[in-house]
Each structure stands twice: as C-alpha cells, then as structure tokens.
Amino acid sequence: MPAARLSHSVARPLSAELDLAERRVVVFGGEPAALRYLARLGRTGAHITVVAPAVCPAIGAMAQAGRIRWHERAWQPEDLDDVWYAVACTPEHNEDIALAAEHKRVFCTRADTQGAADVRPDHPAQGVALIGAGPGDPDLITVRGRELLATADVVIVDRLAPLALLADLRPGAEIIDAAKLPYSRTMAQEHINEVMVDRALSGRFVVRLKGGDPYLFGCGFEEVSACAKAGVPVTVVPGVSSALAAPALAGIPVTHRGMAQEVTIVSGHVPTDHAASLVDWSALGRLRGTLVILMGVTHVAKSSELLIRAGRDAATPVVVVQDAATRFQRVLRSTLADLAQDCATHHVAPPAVFVVGPTAGLEAPQAPDAAEAPHTLVP
Structure with a gap:
C-alpha cells in the first residue's frame, strides 16, 4: 500500500502595501x-x-x-x-x-x-447582502460580492471567510466577528440573525460574509428566512465552494471521463452514530464516484471505517486539502485504510476537505517550464 505523502504549497502572495516583510x-x-x-x-x-x-x-x-x-x-x-x-x-x-x-x-x-472621511460609490443595495467569499484566496470572491462589500456599513464575518477582504472596507464600517468556531465559543445562529436584522432595520447596509458558498453547509437559508420574516430585503451572492475548489487547487478533478460520473458532498461534523446525523454512510460506501467530505477531521477514523465496511476498497485513494487557497495550503495523499493514522501523524486540522475516490489518485502532469512542484514529505 503506497505511503502517504504530504505537500506544502504557497498561494500567490497578496500585494503588499507596506515594505514590512520579515519585520x-x-x-x-x-x-x-x-x-x-x-x-x-x-x-x-x-x-x-x-x-x-x-x-x-x-x-x-x-x-x-x-x-x-x-x-x-x-x-x-x-x-x-x-x-x-x-x-x-x-x-x-x-x-x-x-x-x-x-x-x-x-x-x-x-x-x-482613521476614516474621518466616508466616501463611497452610490449603490442600490439596501438591507442585507449574503455573500459567499470563496475558499480562501480573497481574489476568488465574485466581482458582485466585492462590489457590495465595498459599500457595506456593517460586515458580519465568519472565521473561514478570507479576512484579507476586510482590509479594503470603507472607512467607518463596523466589523462583527460571528465567532462560529468549531467546538469552541460560538455566537448562536439566532443571535447572528438578530444582529443582522437589527442593523439592517436601523438603515445600515449589512453584509453577511461567509467562506465558500452560503447555501452549502453555511446556514444561508436560515439567515435569509430571518430577514424575510423581519421584512428586510436580501441580496444573495453565491460563492465558490471549497468542496469543488479545494480538489481543483490540489490538482484533483472530482469527475473524469471513464472514471467518475458522480460527485457526492457531505458534512462530517456530526458523529456517524449520532441521532442527529442525516448522512447514510452505508449508502456512500456502495457508490463508485467521488465523495467530498467537509468538516470531517474530528470523526475521520469512524467515517473511514464505515465506508470500508460498506464496500469501499480500503486502498481507495484519498486526498486531504487543508487551508485551501491560502498560503498555508497543505495536501496530504493517503488511502482510505491509512487516512486516520496519516491525519494524526501529519497533524491535519480544520479547515480540511477530504476527496475520496479513484480521481484522488490522479496527479496533474507538470510542464517542463512550470513552477517548481510543492515539496513532498514521505513518512
């Protein structure tokens, strides 16, 4: 069985406004x-x-x-x-x-x-804009999302949203940390809804900034429903989800001719044997296509075990992409049988995306004049 390999890659550096490198x-x-x-x-x-x-x-x-x-x-x-x-x-x-x-x-x-002047372009936006900021690189937010963010009076931001986007907010914009940290101090979803609606009803334009896409495991519909109930207009701006972006950035296609014709995206944050789990892991084990697991680090051992028990080959390739689209991005290559141990050995931590299936065994060829490949560690 092939050994796991861990690679480090550095995203394109952000443009620097100050010459403070290494200082x-x-x-x-x-x-x-x-x-x-x-x-x-x-x-x-x-x-x-x-x-x-x-x-x-x-x-x-x-x-x-x-x-x-x-x-x-x-x-x-x-x-x-x-x-x-x-x-x-x-x-x-x-x-x-x-x-x-x-x-x-x-x-x-x-x-x-700072920010005594408050000059911003005219905009028709009002109420709340629910914006998906993409997987990590601030440049992967949509043009529409960036335009609305630049006019925000209030920004309610999640930890997984690219915080670099906050550097370009207009002077005087209020920043609210939604504090939705996994298994840590949280700002209850109901309280987020209340703050969002309260600020909007006071006449301020509110941006709810989320990592990835707000409608994929992002509670986006709950927030839109809260605004609708309060009579607050909402603009929804979809975002690039890490479920598809992370594999692509690691060189992994989630579909490939003759190899995978289906992609299944699941959340792994609930224990597999918990009553609140809605994921049918046995059914996933019988599928042959690509499985993408988000928020699955904590329960990786049990989910891997269930997939193998349900029929997935223990030698099925798996790629783990941690901190996708950031300069801290790491890529771990493993197999379903070795995944839990390799994650522990290499200290894989959230946020991480798991790609399970035959396409995870593919590696994009490098052109002779391409940039140097990421350093690979073989345990």
Missing part, C-alpha cells in the same frame, strides 16, 4: 475592529504580534494557528522595542500608545483617527 509589527487591541489592520498587515509578510488582555475568536484562531503571536495582557511601552510599525486599536489607550511610539521613533497608526 516586527505590533497591533494593540483584540476587538473585531483590529481585524481590518491584521488583514492588511497579513499581506506584507510581517511578523505580527497582538497585545491585548482578550481577543475576539477570529484573532484567537489566528494565534492558535501560529499566524500571529498574542501577548495576553495590557500594553506596555516595552512592546514597542525593535518594532517597525504599530497599530493602536484600543480606544482607552490609543493616545498613550501613540505618544510612546513617537518617543521611540516608531511609526504608529491610530484606529480612532
């Missing part, structure tokens, strides 16, 4: 408003540190993933030592931080002095 920057403050600055700084390749006694869940997730450092405490002047750039995004301390930065000759941006 230290610090952001003071952990509220959702800081996400705008973290998104912009994330484009630069800087080494980012957040200093705040507490942070919103989206920033916490960035720290947990190792993409930023978080000092869980109040700010102190020493935080500005050897720093190239600072952002003061904690209103009660911004003036003191700015004065300390000036004393240490560190360029500092104060969030409370």
Whole structure:
C-alpha cells in the first residue's frame, strides 16, 4: 500500500502595501475592529504580534494557528522595542500608545483617527447582502460580492471567510466577528440573525460574509428566512465552494471521463452514530464516484471505517486539502485504510476537505517550464 505523502504549497502572495516583510509589527487591541489592520498587515509578510488582555475568536484562531503571536495582557511601552510599525486599536489607550511610539521613533497608526472621511460609490443595495467569499484566496470572491462589500456599513464575518477582504472596507464600517468556531465559543445562529436584522432595520447596509458558498453547509437559508420574516430585503451572492475548489487547487478533478460520473458532498461534523446525523454512510460506501467530505477531521477514523465496511476498497485513494487557497495550503495523499493514522501523524486540522475516490489518485502532469512542484514529505 503506497505511503502517504504530504505537500506544502504557497498561494500567490497578496500585494503588499507596506515594505514590512520579515519585520516586527505590533497591533494593540483584540476587538473585531483590529481585524481590518491584521488583514492588511497579513499581506506584507510581517511578523505580527497582538497585545491585548482578550481577543475576539477570529484573532484567537489566528494565534492558535501560529499566524500571529498574542501577548495576553495590557500594553506596555516595552512592546514597542525593535518594532517597525504599530497599530493602536484600543480606544482607552490609543493616545498613550501613540505618544510612546513617537518617543521611540516608531511609526504608529491610530484606529480612532482613521476614516474621518466616508466616501463611497452610490449603490442600490439596501438591507442585507449574503455573500459567499470563496475558499480562501480573497481574489476568488465574485466581482458582485466585492462590489457590495465595498459599500457595506456593517460586515458580519465568519472565521473561514478570507479576512484579507476586510482590509479594503470603507472607512467607518463596523466589523462583527460571528465567532462560529468549531467546538469552541460560538455566537448562536439566532443571535447572528438578530444582529443582522437589527442593523439592517436601523438603515445600515449589512453584509453577511461567509467562506465558500452560503447555501452549502453555511446556514444561508436560515439567515435569509430571518430577514424575510423581519421584512428586510436580501441580496444573495453565491460563492465558490471549497468542496469543488479545494480538489481543483490540489490538482484533483472530482469527475473524469471513464472514471467518475458522480460527485457526492457531505458534512462530517456530526458523529456517524449520532441521532442527529442525516448522512447514510452505508449508502456512500456502495457508490463508485467521488465523495467530498467537509468538516470531517474530528470523526475521520469512524467515517473511514464505515465506508470500508460498506464496500469501499480500503486502498481507495484519498486526498486531504487543508487551508485551501491560502498560503498555508497543505495536501496530504493517503488511502482510505491509512487516512486516520496519516491525519494524526501529519497533524491535519480544520479547515480540511477530504476527496475520496479513484480521481484522488490522479496527479496533474507538470510542464517542463512550470513552477517548481510543492515539496513532498514521505513518512
């Protein structure tokens, strides 16, 4: 049985507005408003540190993933030592931080002095826009989605939406972290609906920004229904789903002539033996086409076991794509029999997409002058 192979790939780098690559920057403050600055700084390749006694869940997730450092405490002047750039995004301390930065000759941006002007293009949008932002790369949002986002008064954002999009919001836009982290602190769906409707009824244009497509495991219809019940008009903007984008970015077609004529997309977030599970894993094991599993990391061992028991060959190829369409994208090649162990060995973590079936064994040929292939690890 072939050994699992893990490859790392780097997405096309974001355009940098500041020459801060490999340099230290610090952001003071952990509220959702800081996400705008973290998104912009994330484009630069800087080494980012957040200093705040507490942070919103989206920033916490960035720290947990190792993409930023978080000092869980109040700010102190020493935080500005050897720093190239600072952002003061904690209103009660911004003036003191700015004065300390000036004393240490560190360029500092104060969030409370930004965005005095509020200039935006005329737009017919009102109420709520439910926008699918795509699988990870901010450039994969639709043109319509980007246009509406640029005019938003309020943005309610999920962790899996490309946070880099927040860097280009108009001045004064309110950012609300929906905090829908798996198996962690959550903002109940009912509360999200209430906030969305409340802001819209106050006359503000609200964008509900989601990763992927809002109607594929995204609670989009629940949110549209809540708006309709409150009399709030909704514009739905579909997005590119990771269910199809992640395999494509890993070089895997979900259909292929003579090999796969069907694609089944399922959610794996509910335990396979739980009463709330609506997935017929036995039926999936009898299918011969491509199976795409979203949100399946936690229960990968049981789902793999059930698929094999129901008839899928243990040697069926599987590709796992983690953090698709981002510079952190990783691709793991395995088999159904070895999948759970390989995921544990290589520390596969959400968000990850599993592609199961014969097409997962295909590898796109490289042209002689193509870019260097991602580095491959063989355990």
